[in-house]
Amino acid sequence: MHIHSGDTVHFVAADPGHNVQSLPGMIPQGAEPFAGPMGHDLSVTFSKPGLYGYKCLPHYWMGMVGMVVVDNPVNEQEAKSVAQPGAAGTRFRQLFDTLDRH
Numbered sequence: 001m002h003i004h005s006g007d008t009v010h011f012v013a014a015d016p017g018h019n020v021q022s023l024p025g026m027i028p029q030g031a032e033p034f035a036g037p038m039g040h041d042l043s044v045t046f047s048k049p050g051l052y053g054y055k056c057l058p059h060y061w062m063g064m065v066g067m068v069v070v071d072n073p074v075n076e077q078e079a080k081s082v083a084q085p086g087a088a089g090t091r092f093r094q095l096f097d098t099l100d101r102h
């Protein structure tokens, strides 16, 4: 999703057994990493422009990942170079393709 710096995203735990956490190498320089506890909502305020990749810890390899773009994806090339396990690679390729078409 695309948001603006200063916006807050509220990740809703619609189901127990999942969480949300940022991925190393997939947040902009100087941004604060985030990680929510399993089965709980998490609110994240994004103050630094850039691309933020996130995962569900237990289902990362199954492709349970997502992406938030704040203003501009200034760190896109760096984020693309992060190695991804299993289906996460496929999912992120789709997300990067979608991003690059806009």
Ligand SMILES: [Cu+2]
Binding pocket: 017, 018, 019, 056, 057, 058, 059, 064
């Ligand atoms: Cu999950």
